Amino acid sequence: MGAAEPLIEVKDLKVHFHTEDGVARAVDGVDFAIAPERTLGVVGESGCGKSVTARAVMGLIDAPGRIVQGEILLRRQSQVVDISKLDPRGREIRGIRGNEIAMIFQEPMTSLNPVFKIGDQIVEAILLHDRIGRREARERAVDLLAAVGIPLPRQRFEQFPHQLSGGMRQRAMIAMAMSCNPRLLIADEPTTALDVTIQAQVMDLMNALRRDFNTAIMFITHDLGVIAGMADDVVVMYLGRIVESAPVREIFHHPKHPYTRGLMGSIPSLADWGARRLTAIEGVVPSPFAERQGCGFAPRCPHAMEICRTRDPGLEDVAPGHAAACFLHRAAP
């Protein structure tokens, strides 16, 4: 991917949930890296493990979930920290969360605490990491509110979440996330819960932040269309694994994996904005409880072959910087 040393590098990450129904292999061997100031798009249908991957990077996996394997390496100037080995409640990960890595969530309506003022919630985020006075923190919070395009930031500072619209709340969440100048911003479907016009505004804002703050972004979405104008690189996830990864142009111009092509088919054209979620892929995501045999996509794949049901294709390069997990793209299976 990027030429520079990666900022964050995830290696063979496995996150399992031990529930009464069995073990859910939510993330089942994922590798990716994000270089400084680059944006990685993570795409996949609901339930494929995108949010769990993001939470793992934040060190936010809690019982019944557990990181059973792999590394999450955060590179600093002089050292490398493996987030997957840190105590999720410990001091070290708390110094990283909200400071070096920040996150915004899918549901702006419920992600802000309803009983505290917007401004105070941002001030709290600042004071948790920076040794500055309360007054200074307030000034910074007001500036941040202005920077994310919230009109009358001083008044908004004093308001409670219920007094803001969904789009404004998401902007406030973004302001909070950017408050300590994180090196990596994880955006977990930040526009999914918003109206289409508001979606476009928030996307514009994210793009502007990308330019102005020089932050690396992990942008999660179930909608490939959203990625196009945003990401430098893209990974496509299916059933807790990455099935294709490539630079964004490559993904759009030469998609290799049948699943990625299926997702392309479900990008709505302007004509059917109203009827979204039209899926071109038959069937549903299988249960993550099931034991994996062969290619995870085989039950839904229009090109499935004999070998697909017995052997695991594994992620292999199909072109420089472009990998896919599919037997269709192997020289001789």
Add this chain to the structure above:
Amino acid sequence: MIRLIVGRLLFMVPAALLIITFLFALFHLIPGDPAVMLAGDNAPRSVVDGIREAYGFDQPLHIQYGRYMAKVLQGDLGISNYTRDPVVNSVIPRIINTAQLAFLSMLFAMVVSLLLGCVSAMYWNRPLDKIVTIVSLLGICTPVFVTGLLAIYFFSIYLDWLPISGMSSWRHFILPVITLGAFQAAVLTRMVRSCMVDALGKDYITTARAKGAPELLVVFKHALRNALLPIVTLFGLGLGHTLGGSVVTETIFNWPGLGRLMVNSILTRDLPITQGSIFFFAMIFILVNLIVDLVYAWVDPRIRYD
């Protein structure tokens, strides 16, 4: 917010009228002649007739109702059959005694249940949570009179540390307050725990953790402040129960409160006192409800700032 306060205050008026009506009905629905009841079973006819006339029992019901309503609204709840003192005079000091007992018990229950409930939720499904759960279930299952008698046996008779009855010093308060508060503490611990577990599962908790907030801040600021909304209501209900439950505790510990006054007045058929006690109990309940509503509105910015 102002609108809410005014509305709730106005609501007290019909509630009070309804209570007075109920008390009037109570007096007249009880089988037997009220004049005989006031005069006593063995009083001569002439006395009974005198009372009937003096109290207006010979008048039609609606006139009696109007008179009774007017008297109560002027603060006149009648005269005790026995002491011949105005009911208000014997009820007011009793209210103060009961209020002291109930509020202290509730304070005890609130502190204990907030602490144990939060700890329980923090260690959800782990050994500490299970221990708290077992102890609170034991507390819920034990009737107040059993707790009270056990406490008397252990602390007063066996250890001889604390007085058994009366309320002449702060040491007299300890056993009744704990006896009455323990049950509420047990009930409320369960409820605080479930409110806190609920709050800790919310998205804004993930946001707080994602900011890098330490767990104590997450639990005691972000979660508790939200859980406080349902908890305030539960505490209000608890205070109501504590006031009602004080009857048993007052009887066990010989506490000169409103509950014991009411029970005694029923035993001695001192109906004006019974009426007066019920009237004040009811008024206290309404007042508690009002306070709960106001605190709730104050705690929830969605109500406070609308």
